[in-house]
Amino acid sequence: MIGFMSEMQPNPQRHSSLPCSRRSFLRGVAVATAATASGALLAACASEEVVAKADAADLEVGGATILDGWVLSRPSEDEYKAFSTSCPHAGGTIDSIERSGDTTVAVCPKHMSKFDVATGDVLEGPSRDPMVPAKKVERNGDSIEITD
The missing domain is CATH 1.20.5 (Single alpha-helices involved in coiled-coils or other helix-helix interfaces)
Structure with missing residues (x-):
């Protein structure tokens, strides 16, 4: 022991x-x-990188355009928004803008999801998630800059 x-x-x-x-x-x-x-x-x-630029005069109030992978919209006189063209549903590419009454709509052709370009919200499925916004969208002189 x-x-x-x-x-x-x-x-x-x-x-x-x-x-x-x-x-x-x-x-x-x-x-x-x-x-x-x-x-x-x-x-x-x-520092964030400017990924796309547009001429402010080319975008009317209530309008939208697709530019370098972004849906750029102008909901009001002094407001600009940008959302990724990658559909949050299945990764398709949002490739068209339509008018639906008073609303401007971005459309993904893969499954026909429709989104409000002023808010990014889903208007018609199958997508349940809204569009992904850019980090920053601002007017700089005569141009609109999208930063991500």
């Missing part, structure tokens, strides 16, 4: 062969996590 007890005592030589302590390991994990989070935050704050 005495021999058994002596084997159970801590052996400093045995632990010195470990690459790092639990505390050191957790500290390393925390540093790696913080670095990853910082990188993601910096990427999110990076």
Whole structure:
């Protein structure tokens, strides 16, 4: 029994062969996590890129156009909106603009989903999700810039 007890005592030589302590390991994990989070935050704050431009005079109030992968609309005199032409239902390409009464509608030919170009809302399914908006749409002089 005495021999058994002596084997159970801590052996400093045995632990010195470990690459790092639990505390050191957790500290390393925390540093790696913080670095990853910082990188993601910096990427999110990076300058946004203008992906499309249009001449403001070419877009009448209540109208819309398709431009470089975006549905660009002008719901009112001083308001511009842009939505991706990628249909949220099944990834088809929204490729036409129609008038339906007083509403301007973007249409995906893949399954005939229809969207209000002023809001991006679904007017007619099968899509249940609205169109995806651009990060920013603003008038800059005589042009409208879409940023994503």
